[in-house]
Amino acid sequence: xxxxxxxxxxxxxxxxxxxxxxxxxxxxxxxxxxxxxxxxxxxxxxxxxxxxxxxxxxxxxxxxxxxxxxxxxxxxxxxxxxxxxxxxxxxxxxxxxxxxxxxxxxxxxxxxxxxxxxxxxxxxxxxxxxxxxxxxxxxxxxxxxxxxxxxxxxxxxxxxxxxxxxxxxxxxxxxxxxxxxxxxxxxxxxxxxxxxxxxxxxxxxxxxxxxxxxxxxxxxxxxxxxxxxxxxxxxxxxxxxxxxxxxxxxxxx
Numbered sequence: 001x002x003x004x005x006x007x008x009x010x011x012x013x014x015x016x017x018x019x020x021x022x023x024x025x026x027x028x029x030x031x032x033x034x035x036x037x038x039x040x041x042x043x044x045x046x047x048x049x050x051x052x053x054x055x056x057x058x059x060x061x062x063x064x065x066x067x068x069x070x071x072x073x074x075x076x077x078x079x080x081x082x083x084x085x086x087x088x089x090x091x092x093x094x095x096x097x098x099x100x101x102x103x104x105x106x107x108x109x110x111x112x113x114x115x116x117x118x119x120x121x122x123x124x125x126x127x128x129x130x131x132x133x134x135x136x137x138x139x140x141x142x143x144x145x146x147x148x149x150x151x152x153x154x155x156x157x158x159x160x161x162x163x164x165x166x167x168x169x170x171x172x173x174x175x176x177x178x179x180x181x182x183x184x185x186x187x188x189x190x191x192x193x194x195x196x197x198x199x200x201x202x203x204x205x206x207x208x209x210x211x212x213x214x215x216x217x218x219x220x221x222x223x224x225x226x227x228x229x230x231x232x233x234x235x236x237x238x239x240x241x242x243x244x245x246x247x248x249x250x251x252x253x
Contacts, residue, residue, distance in 0.1 A: 002017055002018045003015070003017070005036045007046065009045075011046070011047070013052065015052060016029075019055050022057075023059065023061060024061045024065070025111075027081055030085050038091070041096055047204070048196045049100070050100045050102050050193055051101050051102065051114065051118055052104075052189070053102075053104065057104065057105040058106045059103040059111055060106075062112070094212075099120075102185050103121060104123070104185050104186075106128050109130070109133070112129050122180045122189045123172065123173075123180070129160075129169075129177055148160065150215060152177055153175075156176075198250075198253075237251075240253060
């Protein structure tokens with residue numbers, strides 16, 4: 001099994017397990033990814049998801065170039081491949097619950113794209129990052145390019161794409177490509193996930209949706225955002241939060 005979903009209390013782990021191929025994604029893996037993400041998102045017990053490799057080393061080397069090269073001359077295969085990658089990336093980027101990328105090695109091409117679609121990226125100092133379609137005469141998708149530009153800005157995005165070079169963890173942190181460098185990425189990702197899981201899941205999901213609206217250009221409230229703000233006062237998480245505050249205890253959401 002090259003992709004799997006496991007549960008650890010309120011934390012789901014979506015695991016890439018193809019270490020002999022540096023966790024490169026095949027067509028079948030791109031097609032399977034949205035369903036696994038959806039499983040985690042619809043599970044009421046899950047509050048946050050960690051995307052990681054099964055073993056320290058390569059996070060994901062991107063698309064399987066051997067398969068990609070073989071299928072590239074088939075127009076039907078190219079259409080299926082593009083559709084599968086787009087659906088996988090959009091499903092991950094639009095996941096309603098927070099997703100943390102735990103990166104302990106090379107994070108290249110489509111693998112870097114996967115990390116961009118997550119809400120947080122925690123990496124070890126051994127991690128390297130690159131988006132390399134320019135080495136193959138290809139073009140990165142608009143959706144994934146926007147994710148990159150949103151994180152690092154146009155100038156850094158141009159350098160990454162125009163040179164197709166690799167960026168080490170310290171440079172990735174400097175330009176905002178990752179959020180944290182940790183000696184133990186698993187522990188750091190787990191600690192962040194546990195912290196997120198301890199607060200109101202309603203607030204977290206609503207905040208993620210609100211931030212997405214802002215990133216996509218919304219600057220003023222509309223009836224939906226006004227209702228989202230007002231309706232929270234009638235929700236069970238608000239009632240529990242107030243009771244916990246008055247009772248001087250931790251809330252149990």
